[in-house]
Amino acid sequence: MDLSKLVTPLTRQTLSGDVYKQLSDLLMSGRVMPGEQLSLRTIAEGLGVSVMPVREAVHRLLSEKALVLLPNRVLRVPRMTVSQFREITDIRLNLEGLAIERAAALVDERGLQEIQGAHEGFSREILAKKPSESALIALNKELHFAIYRQARMPMLLEMIESLWLRIGPILNYDFRSGSTRVKEHVSATHHQKILNALKKRDAQAARKALAGDLQGAADFIVSAGVLLADDVAAEAPERAAPARGAVKSPAPKRPRATA
Incomplete structure (x- = not known):
């Protein structure tokens, strides 16, 4: 994966925080896939920074379980089981439902214009003859968070962001797969x-419409068979190695991307 095409090179001094923000956006927007391997060196080259701020950002993402460091020191986007996905979906329905209820009460005209603009951008893309999956994913995230910010509850927003970090890589599978949901513009209708x-x-109507959007996408992902079966995961768990000390940069000439 060529990260230079997905991220913006960094120039500010707060590099660790900027690296974390860009990596978080990649995960939340679903622009990296479950099981995809990453390396400190590749990330650093893509962002145009040294390995040190990348290492610091990666440790933070490891602690949030947005990335896993396997026993063989491979850094990877975690895979998710059916039960984990369903649990996170249930939590999202409650947290994001609360956010949209509060947003409905507090949103002003400027906020509505921002949400309207994000919706129109998403609708134009999904109605295109050949919609761009990366654009759909980015516009979907932009729309949802434009809504949630109107709730004016920063701690709730942080909780929602944390869930999107975990679920983002699989969340937009229907956009990537060119499913009937995309062809029938289901998300745009919601x-x-x-x-x-x-x-x-x-x-109440806003919360009901949001629940239809979230649950419909979740049901499709479960039915598509792209999640790990719980019994298989129990037999061969993907365990993260303890994140102690600095994550090592990948050794040269190794065939696998290592952390």
């Missing part, structure tokens, strides 16, 4: 219902 409810300041 988004329009959400926007209509927000304009009316109807918190």
